[in-house]
Amino acid sequence: MSHTTVFSHLWNCRSAYHLQNRLDIAVSSSSPPTPTDARAIRSRGARLADGAGCGGDARLLDGPTRLVVVLMNSCIEWAHRYCAGPLRPMCAVSAPRKHKTGRSKGGKRNNSRVLAPLRLRHRPPCAAAAAEEMGIKGLTKLLADNAPKAMKEQKFESYFGRKIAVDASMSIYQFLIVVGRTGMETLTNEAGEVTSHLQGMFNRTIRLLEAGIKPVYVFDGKPPDLKKQELAKRYSKREDATKDLTEAVEEGDKDAIEKFSKRTVKVTRQHNDDCKRLLRLMGVPVVEAPCEAEAECAALCKDDKVYAVASEDMDSLTFGSKRFLRHLMDPSSKKIPVMEFDVAKVLEELELTMDQFIDLCILCGCDYCDSIKGIGGQTALKLIRQHGSIESILENLNKDRYQIPEDWPYQEARRLFKEPDVTLDIPELKWTAPDEEGLISFLVKDNGFNEDRVTKAIEKIKSAKNKSSQGRLESFFKPVATTSAPLKRKETSDKTTKAAANKKTKAGGKKK
């Protein structure tokens, strides 16, 4: 199936936009598109999402084999225009993720034959996909469907001057997969040790500093006992992948080599130590978590030591980070906007308390214990809303229909989320001038980096210090509630009797 079908799909499913104002589409294709193809898709997708203005997202996941387009709010009309233009003329194949029937408007145009509904969860199980799924299973999608207002796209640049806690292990893992790796070959120094993580950490950190962001990297400590099961699973997956990789190498199957070598990637203690050393030389603070890095990040955020937490692991929300950022560490070439999750708004929109939200996450499936087979995100949300807690759900659940795992330590998992092992007893976070000699000796002498580039990069770090000094308006003026009712939006409450009197006419004229 061709990627370009996605766009024709948008055209064909216009009525769906009218109904839900939002649509995600995931397409996976059996064969990866050519680089030119991938570029075209990415730029078109980005334009499609861009044109939305109010939100939207198009990206290629797992390299160029999957494209996801998420459109929100007012992009509807824009999508029409674009699909009618250069992207229109392909055959229709996929179906909207969720097709509400009934009030369909312009339904006569939606005459495409529905062949196969494609869903996010059908993504191929490869390493990058696993990274996407880290933490709470399917939570991103659940929130996109049920709490869209809690997710906001922000420009990378808009975080200048902010202190941000970055989950280091997650970033290192991403660097090992992405930076300078094709198939079996990786960036190495003369001694043959991998240096992808250093390259990635160095460049991305400079990018953050240049944008005036103040990163603080948080490294994993000892994993909690409950996570060992999950870690063992990951370990055995890696073992399998290593076996598959050897086979693939013997057969000379390039695609398979690419796929399996991704899966064999593992972050070692050495990688962590290298990065810590690098960061300290760069003058960037490092925090060593007693246990889980995400939990430590969340604690720093809750304590207002940092503004937000950057990770790809949705756990961060469950640990209660006030603001959680995804895609902050993605390469700039991808042009993916940062997605900011606001946990207070998540709770407000889902109409849950924090405790209930934690239970919801456990039901969705977390790293600490199994979930109940047959209960996915939507069902879990329904159950939690109905019963309020896992205990109460268990009392009322049809035991014939759903099999509850025999040894299900959900209470222990809950405790880990609520009272994780963290420390706030850390030295004051300070961003200092880089140690030039140290960096050159470490990167150039020990790890074979190009000296010119490192020198230039150090200059960048120095000049970046300047940028973080720009003040923000919010530190002077505080937000206030607006008094005027939006003309367009649905009224949420009767503010004045006048507004209430107007309501009748409003409801009549409402189009959506």
Add this chain to the structure above:
Amino acid sequence: MLELRLVQGSLLKKVLEAIRELVTDANFDCSGTGFSLQAMDSSHVALVALLLRAEGFEHYRCDRNLSMGMNLNNMAKMLRCAGNEDIITIKADDGSDTVTFMFESPKQDKISDFEMKLMDIDSEHLGIPDSEYQAIVRMPSAEFMRICKDLSSIGDTVVISVTKEGVKFSTSGEIGSANIVCRQNQTVDKPEEATIIEMQEPVSLTFALRYMNSFTKASSLSDQVTISLSSELPVVVEYKIAEMGYIRFYLAPKIEEDEEMKP
């Protein structure tokens, strides 16, 4: 129901040109007292506040407080279709998700209706307290525009310092540095060419020139600009709109590095 008739239509066109570089989407708020807008730029460093008082319109009808989200580039596109002499009327019905701009030619022989779709814009409204400023500089807007433009060819930031000598704008960059001093000058024939400095105490603040340059786009609205400075506050750059109201730009200053910043 909303109906605002503005005889001097070109004014609205100028307002749009003045702010659309800074903000792309914004909510226009209409109340019984006037037509206003408050919006921050995407990085939350600068803020624009616009007020056009009801009295300045030939006809002003606004039954209840309304907020209309508009894409300013699209709005500017439509307003560009109006002639400079045209009368512009802004209309919106309750419950509708569009706004209509009506342009009437001065001779009343041509009437154009442009309907624009509104947007939902989530925006925070900031409360701006009335404050006493340590120094207030009034000077010709064209002069201020020229200074900002000249300085930005040398450096990225401008230090504005007010002493009893006058107001000094300085910058430095890779190629060198520049200092421009404007002294108090009330002896000119035309009041719009005067430079007046009211100073309680000396003040010196640093700002990004990029934003200052974009503020000066409003110079066509007023011959004079007022710059209000206090060491603990964002600068206010105000252009008065004759008999109607004002357009004010707020810009957060650059902060000394050692100072402890909020997370």
